[in-house]
Amino acid sequence: MIKVTFLGTGSMVPTKERNHIAVLISYKNENILFDCGEGTQRQLKYAGISSTKITKIVISHWHGDHVLGIPGLMYSLTSNEYSKTLDIYGPKGTKDFMEHLLKGFAFKGDLDYKIHEIGEGVFFENNDFKIDAKELDHTAHCLGYSFIENDRRNIDVAYLKKNHGFSKHPILRDLKKGKDIIWKGKKISAKKATKLIEGKKISLISDTGYSKKAISLAKDSDLVICESTYLSDKEDKAKEYKHLTSKQAADIAKKAKAKELILTHFSQRYKSVKDMKKEAKAIFKNVKCADDLMVLEI
Secondary structure (H helix, E strand, O other), rough: OOOEEEEEEEEEOOOOOOOEEEEEEEOOOHHHHEOOOOOOHHHHHOOOOOOOOOEEEEEEOOHOOOHHOHHHHHHHHHHOOOOEEEEEEOOOHHHHEEEEEEEEOOOOOOOOOEEEOOOOOOEEEEEOEHHHEEEOOOOOOOOEEEEOOOOOEEEEEHHHHHHOOOOOOOHHHHHHOOOOOOEEEEEEEEEHHHEEEOOEEEEEEEEOOHHHHHHHHHOOOOOOEEOOOHHHHHHHHHHHHHOEEEEHHHHHHHHOOOOOOEEEEEEEOOOHHHHHHHHEEEEEEOEEEOOOEEEEOO
């Protein structure tokens, strides 16, 4: 199960209802923070999540509303005896930005962190999942991301009991890896003795103008989390500042053949986002508008 917590859903200017942008993806022992707007550590408190559980920070771009929560979060981690290495990923220039950011105050404490500058492609992978990046079209160098869970095989216990008389043995580990095995001189097919569970894909489209790469990033996603800064009557403004309207976000999800769309990163001008949902649903049916502290499990 993958848990998604929306810690902030606003854009450049926060409101009483919406914090600066941040999304936490929790999976097994990983808690990956995508962007870290100002106030994120306080949002973690409201969500009941300890900041020390964060394992990675993944930055889309270096506009202030996406990163100004980083130094405060790091400062808190030093006082909470954070025992892991904090991996920070971001586009080219991230090392310089981080250096200047941390020079802005008397940063103290012994925090073990590592900065990784990344480009397009898979930049992290383990036995459970990988994270892919694609360039977006914004006024600053910006990356969108896909969290992609690996496919896995579950043992078909009923099949093994019925046809081979057993259901537990260390040799079954090979079946889960998709390998056929030999049991009492007989071949057991991994295809017959296991069930393939397809991994989930979550794509995060941060600040961007309408882009073919955004569609490519979101292709076949189970969940697309997409910026929706403006209603369609502000399409000219969206184009000028390289943001998306709710209609454009829905069009991206539709062309990508995604299963579900979550709109976020709303301009402070909108007291209600009902019209955004309405506009998007006219193009893509399975759409929701994110609220701060909303949690999804897929």
